[in-house]
Amino acid sequence: MMLYYIREYPEQVHHPKEDQYLFARLRDRTSKLDETLAELESQHTQGEALVRELERALTRYELEGSSAFLAFRDLVEKYAKFYFSHMRLEEEVILPAARRLLTPEDWTVVDAAFAGNRDPFAGADLKGGLEKLFLLIVNIIPAPDGLGPAI
Numbered sequence: 001m002m003l004y005y006i007r008e009y010p011e012q013v014h015h016p017k018e019d020q021y022l023f024a025r026l027r028d029r030t031s032k033l034d035e036t037l038a039e040l041e042s043q044h045t046q047g048e049a050l051v052r053e054l055e056r057a058l059t060r061y062e063l064e065g066s067s068a069f070l071a072f073r074d075l076v077e078k079y080a081k082f083y084f085s086h087m088r089l090e091e092e093v094i095l096p097a098a099r100r101l102l103t104p105e106d107w108t109v110v111d112a113a114f115a116g117n118r119d120p121f122a123g124a125d126l127k128g129g130l131e132k133l134f135l136l137i138v139n140i141i142p143a144p145d146g147l148g149p150a151i
């Protein structure tokens, strides 16, 4: 479910909108971020490839069992590090620059694009779908003592 969500929402909806609206508007306002924006767009493409690798590794683990677990775990850790690094760059460089440089008209366009995001689990009700997914995931994660759900 988590891989499905990552593929359907961040990869197919959120990242293309960052490229098409937020990053494009920033390029209109400055050329100083060109290198960083190109790197982030490249990371969006790399992220898609990593999700495909994760799906293959998960399938291999489901078919082969414990002998394929370490490879899957290593890919999960690789993806998590990659994604945190990507988000850090956006949050520490791109978003502060956007706050400084984008005009009210830019924000109207960017806000409208992101307001139209859909949630593959709940149609237009993004928040409700995410909460349901969160609860589902939390309830299947074992507690540290292995005796039941984490909450």
Ligand SMILES: [Fe+2]
Pocket (backbone or CB within 6 Å): 015, 018, 040, 044, 086, 090
């Ligand atoms: Fe991004």
